[in-house]
Amino acid sequence: MTTSGGALVKAAPWNDPNARPYVQVDRITKSFGEFKAVDDVSLKIYKGEIFCLLGASGCGKTTLLRMLGGFETPSSGKIFIDGEDMTGVPPYERPVNMMFQSYALFPHMNVEQNVAFGLKQDGVAKSEIQDRVATMLGLVKLGDFAKRKPHQLSGGQRQRVALARSLVKRPKLLLLDEPLGALDKKLREHTQFELISLQDKLGVTFVVVTHDQEEAMTLASRIGVMNQGEIVQAGTPSEIYEFPSSKFVADFVGSVNMFEGKLIEDEPEYVRIGSDELGATIYVSHGISAPPEATVWAAVRPEKIFMSTAAPEGTDNVVRGAVQDIAYLGDLSIYLVKLPTGKVVRVTQPNTSRHAEAITWDQQVYLSWDATSPVVVTR
Template sequence: MKSQSLGNIRRSFAPWADPSSKPFISFKNVTKRFGTFTAVDDLSLDIYHREFFALLGASGCGKSTLLRMLAGFEQPTEGEIVLDGADLAGTPPYRRPVNMMFQSYALFPHMSVEKNIAFGLRQDGMPKQEITERVLQMLQLVKLEKFASRKPHQLSGGQRQRVALARSLAKRPKVLLLDEPLGALDKKLREETQFELMDLQQSLGLTFVVVTHDQEEAMTMADRIAVMSQGKVVQVATPGEIYEAPNCRFVADFIGDVNIFDGKVISSADGRTEIATADGITIRTSGSSAPPAGSEAAFAIRPEKVRVTREPPGDASVNAARGEVWEIAYLGDMTVFHVKLPSGKLVRASLLNAQRSVEDPFGYDQTVWVSFAEDAGVLLRA
């Protein structure tokens, strides 16, 4: 176990921002068709050495197909995939310096934990003594030394996940591919394992590429995320950039919860843009690249950046609206309010429960004001 937090390491790791850095994995204009269906559509993407990279998207967006092409289980219809300077075209899966961990774990039920981990090493003809040493290293790495002789059915879901991980790492691949690796775990164990995977990836110095539809999982583990839709990459950025500065409506709507107001730009000058929304609100925003006056636009703001008050803010002419408390959800750490505006639009606001008791809380059907700061949201081109 490392004695140092990963925070400083992860904050300083950004090879994609260095023009002199060369990608470790490159997808170059890759297309994959299954008959008339295009699963991956002319996709180009770079991943760097030692990066924890996430492919995120809804089912059918092409993320698993992309992973399988990198592993060699599928071949591109067009384009090329380069790993560590070598074109992978024609290279069978067993000769690629990658290993893949499947969602089902695919453990051999009749083999013990140590034999499951050793399987690939035996297939490669590694000497017996080296296999024994390597298996012991992997058992120590995933903290399963006491379970070496058990069969998979004698383990918990989290322990089976660790066995599959150890087996994938035993051959010391250059890249570890993880296809929905935590999907079979319960919520609490999944959250614990996310941090364990991050620690493991950093200590081994490997490149991890994970496929997931779980936004929170990708946001927690990845250095960068590629959001995919219909076989294309829509945005590639760090978790913070994806969340706070989505480059389009799809990403804003797909990642986390968001309120989106549609409207028309009425002015844009001195770094400020004003929008007249269809809900009768005038929104003033700053710091965003704005389309010209008269054009359609959308404004996205996260629920935690929306204030809810009984009294109107100092200037209620912009970034504010009166409404009724329509729904309340108490989630422990926060309370979520749905405030219904006169137009019928529901605005979602998340308020942190910083104190154990709440005095005079908002109630159903109560008239309140929702408001937000100029720099709290992001302007999106419609």
């Protein structure tokens, strides 16, 4: 299995049952009237992680983050940080800092004063404040902008001031609410890697809220996918992508072709699924745990489907269809292939050659995939 893309947590402490979690969320529920924004969530986050809470807007990820910061009180459940119960502790007494989505920079203070604010508040000695602010501004490459007011800065610079301000107090835990949401795409990509290297340098544990799965995949050591107030799956980016535990996760993270079917052969080493939607049988080279005759879904990622003009061997995992649409993206192309059953399958192919033999509109093609490629989910 590949390692995660984001934070460099060398050993995977989440696989070690004896490892002590740094942040422990214990059966937290937050209700607003009848509505449960966060519903019985438990989480263990380990030291040095970048843990991403990923979900659509309204899934409860921001509420969970705000409870970690102390801005919302949980309706029930407890939060521990570094072994200490934080449940009733107000934000100003938590060893936690937050980077707000709007950055919330103080408009009447310059960059230096903004960054120094928290240290001053703690009564840190003046010379030490100066040193730490200067170091931090150097780290986010804003040394030349110390005397500027926030409204004199660009969006990217403001984002870095907010980051510096929240990191300068050396919190045990840094909460980031959509940290890159306000930046344009190019700057966002660049900043993602800067954020990772900064986190690695300082060793602070990050909890990031984002709705952008690409951002989560790049940053995270682990991702918690949230839906309707619950964490539906938590794992490394590759686990989430390659082994989604439900239709929702498979569909939410990346794009996927979902084929509904029934188990027709259920052996410990393999299963065979008959799918009317696909018009063929799907052969999967591992067993699954599902009752016989159960309705299951086989999820196949677009990049794991081979497309050819010549018929491949075998009858399992092979279908024929006509190319309905092509989107050329430069590095890869997306093909939408319509099967005789009416189902449209999404296939991506890397453009490895500049003069590939072109598959064009309305052409008849064969689609096939390896027996290891489909993920079978039961819900």
